[in-house]
Amino acid sequence: MNNPNYKKELEGKTFERLWSATVKQGGYTQVPRMLIQNPKQLDERLTSQHIAILVYLISRWSYGKNPFPSIEQMRKALRQGRDPLQRRIKELIDWQLLGKIKQRDPNNKKKFQSNRYDLRPLTKKLEEKIKSTDQYILREFESS
DSSP states (O other): OOTTTTTHHHOOOOOOHHHHHHHTTTTOOOOHHHHOOOOHHHHHTTOOHHHHHHHHHHHHBBBBBOOOOOOHHHHHHHHHHHHHHHHHHHHHHHHTOOOEEEETTTEEEEEEEEEEEOOOOHHHHHHHHHHHHOHHHHHHHOOO
């Protein structure tokens, strides 16, 4: 945007004012800016595929309940192959950006249902990075 007053114009605006009432009806998700604009500051190993997985899980996270999409649902939504998707999820877990909770089928304790994914590790990492980041960098980050 070349309008120097653009940021000032947005202050106090609601989602509906920015996007429209129609778009709002389709639903929306809040995503931390650092995750989208500067993911390498969070973890230099993050790729666009990792970010897509995290944003997808964030979009499925509701009212404190851990999201539990199946690998097949995620694969279709993200257009990623099964093996690469599982590998990237494992990397996110290994890098302590995501947790995984295995769920047993209540009707058959030998079977598992879709995993639940815990986003608290991501929240914790974001909090740590933001607290340790120079305020000047955060202001520059906000203004871009």
